[in-house]
Amino acid sequence: xxxxxxxxxxxxxxxxxxxxxxxxxxxxxxxxxxxxxxxxxxxxxxxxxxxxxxxxxxxxxxxxxxxxxxxxxxxxxxxxxxxxxxxxxxxxxxxxxxxxxxxxxxxxxxxxxxxxxxxxxxxxxxxxxxxxxxxxxxxxxxxxxxxxxxxxxxxxxxxxxxxxxxxxxxxxxxxxxxxxxxxxxxxxxxxxxxxxxxxxxxxxxxxxxxxxxxxxxxxxxxxxxxxxxxxxxxxxxxxxxxxxxxxxxxxxxxxxxxxxxxxxxxxxxxxxxxxxx
Amino acid sequence: xxxxxxxxxxxxxxxxxxxxxxxxxxxxxxxxxxxxxxxxxxxxxxxxxxxxxxxxxxxxxxxxxxxxxxxxxxxxxxxxxxxxxxxxxxxxxxxxxxxxxxxxxxxxxxxxxxxxxxxxxxxxxxxxxxxxxxxxxxxxxxxxxxxxxxxxxxxxxxxxxxxxxxxxxxxxxxxxxxxxxxxxxxxxxxxxxxxxxxxxxxxxxxxxxxxxxxxxxxxxxxxxxxxxxxxxxxxxxxxxxxxxxxxxxxxxxxxxxxxxxxxxxxxxxxxxxxxxx
Numbered sequence: 001x002x003x004x005x006x007x008x009x010x011x012x013x014x015x016x017x018x019x020x021x022x023x024x025x026x027x028x029x030x031x032x033x034x035x036x037x038x039x040x041x042x043x044x045x046x047x048x049x050x051x052x053x054x055x056x057x058x059x060x061x062x063x064x065x066x067x068x069x070x071x072x073x074x075x076x077x078x079x080x081x082x083x084x085x086x087x088x089x090x091x092x093x094x095x096x097x098x099x100x101x102x103x104x105x106x107x108x109x110x111x112x113x114x115x116x117x118x119x120x121x122x123x124x125x126x127x128x129x130x131x132x133x134x135x136x137x138x139x140x141x142x143x144x145x146x147x148x149x150x151x152x153x154x155x156x157x158x159x160x161x162x163x164x165x166x167x168x169x170x171x172x173x174x175x176x177x178x179x180x181x182x183x184x185x186x187x188x189x190x191x192x193x194x195x196x197x198x199x200x201x202x203x204x205x206x207x208x209x210x211x212x213x214x215x216x217x218x219x220x221x222x223x224x225x226x227x228x229x230x231x232x233x234x235x236x237x238x239x240x241x242x243x244x245x246x247x248x249x250x251x252x253x254x255x256x257x258x259x260x261x262x263x264x265x266x267x268x269x270x271x272x273x274x275x276x277x
Numbered sequence: 278x279x280x281x282x283x284x285x286x287x288x289x290x291x292x293x294x295x296x297x298x299x300x301x302x303x304x305x306x307x308x309x310x311x312x313x314x315x316x317x318x319x320x321x322x323x324x325x326x327x328x329x330x331x332x333x334x335x336x337x338x339x340x341x342x343x344x345x346x347x348x349x350x351x352x353x354x355x356x357x358x359x360x361x362x363x364x365x366x367x368x369x370x371x372x373x374x375x376x377x378x379x380x381x382x383x384x385x386x387x388x389x390x391x392x393x394x395x396x397x398x399x400x401x402x403x404x405x406x407x408x409x410x411x412x413x414x415x416x417x418x419x420x421x422x423x424x425x426x427x428x429x430x431x432x433x434x435x436x437x438x439x440x441x442x443x444x445x446x447x448x449x450x451x452x453x454x455x456x457x458x459x460x461x462x463x464x465x466x467x468x469x470x471x472x473x474x475x476x477x478x479x480x481x482x483x484x485x486x487x488x489x490x491x492x493x494x495x496x497x498x499x500x501x502x503x504x505x506x507x508x509x510x511x512x513x514x515x516x517x518x519x520x521x522x523x524x525x526x527x528x529x530x531x532x533x534x535x536x537x538x539x540x541x542x543x544x545x546x547x548x549x550x551x552x553x554x
Contacts, residue, residue, distance in 0.1 A: 004293045013290035014298065016281045016382060021291065021361070023423040024301035055424070056431055080369070084298070087427075092357070092386070094423065094430040094454055105293060109369070133410035134446060137428050145422035146300035146371065147332070150364075151414050153371040154333055169411060177371055 004107040005068050018103055020086030023094065024144035026103075027051045031069055032240050033079035033108060038069045039271055040239065043202045048083065051141045056096065057087050061104040072108035080240055081108040084144065114241050119264070119277045122247030122256040123162035125176070125236070127225065128152035132166045132174040134196035142199050153177045163236055165249070168197055172222045179236035179244070180204040183223055184216065184259050186232065193220040203237040203272075210266035216259065225250075233257040242272035281384040282345050295380055297363030300371065301421035303380075304328045308346055309517050310356035310385060315346045316548055317516065320479045325360065328418045333373065334364050338381040349385035357517055358385040361421070391518050396541070396554045399524030399533040400439035402453070402513070404502065405429040409443045409451040411473035419476050430454045440513055442526070445474055450500045456513035456521070457481035460500055461493065461536050463509065470497040480514040480549075487543035493536065502527075510534040519549035 004011055019025035029048050032039040045066050049059040062085070069081045084105040090097030130152040138145070152166050163176040174192055175181055180201040182191045189211050194200050211218045228234065234246040234254045243264050245256040264275035281288055296302035306325050309316040322343050326336040339362070346358045361382040367374030407429040415422070429443050440453040451469055452458055457478040459468045466488050471477050488495045505511065511523040511531045520541050522533040541552035 002294070006293060012293055014293050016283060016289055016291050016384070017279070018298070019427075021295070021298045021363075022305070022421065023427050024421055025424055025427050028299070055428070082369075086298075092359075094426045096427065096431050107293070130414045131412055133412040135408055135410040135425060137407045138424060143424050144299065144301055145424045147302055147415060147420050147422045148412060149371045150296075150300050150302050150373065151332070154373050 002107060002109040003072060004105065005072070007104050008064060008068065014103060014105065015089050017089045018086055019088060019090060020084060020103060020144055024146075026057065026084060026086030026144045027055065027142055028144060029083040029142065030239060031081040031083065033073040033076040033081055034271070034273070035077055036074045038073045038081060040202050040206070041066055041069060043205065044083070047142075047200060047202065048085065052085060054141065055087075057085065058100060058102055061085055061102055065104050065106050068106040069108070072106065076108060076110055078111055078113055079108055080111040081106065086144070111240065113274060114244070116277045118162065118244050119275060122245035124160055124248040125246055125250070126156060126161045126164050127250055128155050128164040128166050128177065130155065130166065132168050132197045134168055136196055139196050139198065140194040140200040149177045162244070167225070172224055174198045176236050179238040179241070181223070181236050182207065182234070183228065183231045184233040184257070185230065187215060187217055189216040189218050190221040190223060192223055201237060202239045203242060206267060206270060206272075207237055207243070207263060210263065210270065214259065214262045214266055216263070228252060228254070233260045235260050242267050242275040279384060279386040280349060281382065282349070284381050285341060285345065291380060291382065292366050294366045295363055296365060296367060297361060297380060297421055301423075303334065303361060303363030303421045304332065304419055305421060306360040306419065307516060308358040308360065310350040310353040310358055311548070311550070312354055313351045315350045315358060317479050317483070318343055318346060320482065321360070324419075324477060324479065325362065329362060331418060332364075334362065335377060335379055338362055338379055342381050342383050345383040346385070349383065353385060353387055355388055355390055356385055357388040358383065363421070388517065390551060391521070393554045395439065395521050396552060399522035399531075401437055401525040402523055402527070403433060403438045403441050404527055405432050405441040405443050405454065407432065407443065409445050409474045411445055413473055416473050416475065417471040417477040426454045439521070444502070448501060450502065451475045453513050456515040456518070458500070458513050459484065459511070460505065460508045461510040461534070462507065464492060464494055466493040466495050467498040467500060469500055478514060479516045480519060483544060483547060483549075484514055484520070484540060487540065487547065491536065491539045491543055493540075505529060505531070510537045512537050512540075519544050519552040
């Protein structure tokens with residue numbers, strides 16, 4: 001059962017004047033809940049604090065949000081928590097109010113584990129027509145401005161296609177609609193940089209962290225669709241799923257290979273047990 | 278006093294799970310209320326319907342929203358109404374739910390007329406560092422994704438600067454943070470195209486409509502900061518203000534000229550009486 005806390009109190013609604021609704025003026029996190037505990041909670045807290053700082057929103061509520069996530073997590077063996085912090089209410093207009101009172105929203109719910117075959121055989125991807133726009137001011141941030149992802153995800157119904165890749169206006173792959181993307185070529189692990197767009201995923205960071213121990217050289221690099229023909233392995237990540245290997249992208253078949261398997265085992269060691277399936 | 282209707286019922290809050298909050302998955306309109314009547318309501322309704330269609334959100338609630346605006350308008354001699362239509366609630370994830378129930382939010386409040394000197398002597402503008410991103414999928418739309426405008430408006434405190442111009446990553450002027458921008462050179466009236474970014478402002482459309490009767494040749498054209506040195510007149514528009522002539526942009530002084538005055542008189546004839554001040 002979905003449960004929400006708004007500024008610490010059980011609630012089902014928020015102020016209709018909240019800037020989160022009017023402008024998407026805030027950030028969110030989705031935290032995996034496993035066996036009654038939030039996973040990588042400290043990483044989420046750090047990212048949220050850094051992001052709020054970049055937006056000029058007080059991060060004073062982050063600690064409380066984390067305690068609330070821990071509290072809500074107890075009733076979930078396999079679930080997901082969502083944290084939203086907005087700039088709060090205020091007078092009409094884009095200008096942030098002089099006296100901000102951020103709104104803290106924390107919710108938790110049970111989640112359905114991904115199908116075992118996603119991990120075992122890999123998933124099929126497509127290319128989305130909806131592009132990701134570029135803006136250094138919000139690059140890397142998980143802001144509440146997600147209409148591009150909504151439009152991209154609305155492009156397909158076919159349940160055999162699990163995720164869509166989004167490109168920027170230079171035809172470079174930025175990310176999946178809800179995941180980061182990685183390619184492996186030889187012993188090089190590449191993922192797109194976050195200078196102009198994309199989200200600095202928590203699982204992305206964990207993969208970059210463990211990659212050297214899997215003898216992979218890590219670097220941020222642009223990835224173009226045509227380069228995927230010369231790619232050995234391809235996978236996507238997010239905090240709820242860990243790693244999903246990719247077996248097909250559009251018409252191009254890709255191998256689910258040993259290096260992705262090794263990275264998945266590294267994540268299992270960090271507590272991402274679904275990658276053991 | 279601010280008053281809100283949510284799906285037709287007086288309310289102060291919305292569902293915490295609404296996609297408007299989570300993703301900015303919706304559109305808004307701000308309608309000027311003058312002497313108990315909404316101004317250009319039909320134009321707002323048309324723009325809103327077209328925009329919802331582009332986002333794949335049902336426009337079935339637009340008529341009801343317009344009736345609600347008319348109803349709320351009665352208690353305001355000089356005010357502003359805001360309409361928000363979101364894709365509504367639904368399960369977690371970017372994917373739009375199969376059965377959408379859009380949320381309709383309508384609010385009205387008194388407003389303060391702009392200072393008379395804005396119309397008489399013109400306003401001062403600055404250039405914002407925060408860029409506008411480009412995306413054909415949302416160009417022209419007044420979506421709830423407005424974090425770029427929030428960050429741009431947060432850049433300055435100086436009350437003598439009334440508006441900020443935002444550029445795209447090609448250093449072309451897109452718009453003000455809350456206004457469209459026009460330049461006049463000889464008998465040419467230019468405003469930036471909306472192919473990649475910007476909002477299709479209602480007052481922008483009215484100006485384009487009346488310009489030929491003021492003997493101005495209208496065209497959409499990119500405007501670069503350096504071109505403003507060769508510009509005769511410059512002004513900004515939005516639905517609440519009509520036209521504000523520009524007297525200064527950064528260090529560059531611009532003349533508040535006769536052609537802008539003539540356009541202002543044309544708008545007065547359409548009911549934008551504040552332009553007569």
